[in-house]
Amino acid sequence: xxxxxxxxxxxxxxxxxxxxxxxxxxxxxxxxxxxxxxxxxxxxxxxxxxxxxxxxxxxxxxxxxxxxxxxxxxxxxxxxxxxxxxxxxxxxxxxxxxxxxxxxxxxxxxxxxxxxxxxxxxxxxxxxxxxxxxxxxxxxxxxxxxxxxxxxxxxxxxxxxxxxxxxxxxxxxxxxx
Numbered sequence: 001x002x003x004x005x006x007x008x009x010x011x012x013x014x015x016x017x018x019x020x021x022x023x024x025x026x027x028x029x030x031x032x033x034x035x036x037x038x039x040x041x042x043x044x045x046x047x048x049x050x051x052x053x054x055x056x057x058x059x060x061x062x063x064x065x066x067x068x069x070x071x072x073x074x075x076x077x078x079x080x081x082x083x084x085x086x087x088x089x090x091x092x093x094x095x096x097x098x099x100x101x102x103x104x105x106x107x108x109x110x111x112x113x114x115x116x117x118x119x120x121x122x123x124x125x126x127x128x129x130x131x132x133x134x135x136x137x138x139x140x141x142x143x144x145x146x147x148x149x150x151x152x153x154x155x156x157x158x159x160x161x162x163x164x165x166x167x168x169x170x171x172x173x174x175x176x177x
Contacts, residue, residue, distance in 0.1 A: 004172050008165050012047070015161070016059060019043045019154075020066045027150075035142045037150040040067060041115055044082050045089045045108045046158045053090025060086030081118055085111045098163070104155055105148060112147045116140035 019039040027036040040063040048056025064082030068075045089107050096103060120135050 004165075004169050007168075011161065011165065012055075012059060013062075015043060015047075015158070016040075016063055016066070020063070020070075024070060032146060033138075033142065035139065035146055037147040038112055038115065038143060039150065039154065040064070040082060041085065041112050041147060042108055042151050042154050043158065044086045045111045046104065046155060046162075048086040048089030049092045049096045049104065049107055050159070050162050051090070052093045053087045056086030056090035057083050058086070060084070077122060081115060085115065098159060101155070105151060108151050108155075109144060109148055112144045113140065116143060 019042070023036065023039040027039065030036065044056060044060040044063050047059040060082035061079050064079030065076075067078040067082070072078050089111060092103065092107060116136075116139065120132065120140070124131070124135060
């Protein structure tokens with residue numbers, strides 16, 4: 001059983017690192033009008049509602065920490081935002097069904113929208129830059145749409161990996177019973 005938890009942890013770490021690398025390299029080249037999708041929100045939200053608040057918070061913290069190290073001016077701000085995103089999405093674990101993609105799309109879209117608002121508040125509004133409608137129309141909404149489009153391709157992959165890990169956990173648990 002411990003071996004499977006270690007395997008899940010390693011695979012989750014690889015997912016975090018892969019999404020981070022894709023977001024920083026490949027999707028930086030695929031920017032549309034200066035906008036790129038937020039793969040870390042997709043991963044954090046997905047793990048949150050698939051596995052619960054605890055794992056969502058862990059994935060969110062480490063995802064945010066990577067973003068903080070690369071882009072943040074304050075270490076810990078993005079880590080806190082992603083951590084809270086993972087926690088809130090984990091609260092929807094009881095409502096989550098694998099077959100229905102509407103709830104994951106809605107939760108990822110809501111997470112992306114709130115993320116954009118929080119970043120605007122802490123990075124711009126507190127510095128007396130009150131261009132909210134401009135930021136909303138040119139950054140938040142286009143990034144939300146781009147993230148949703150990428151979610152349609154990335155979410156099934158995350159779901160597949162989660163199914164494989166859960167099937168292995170069930171097989172392992174049945175050996176001990």
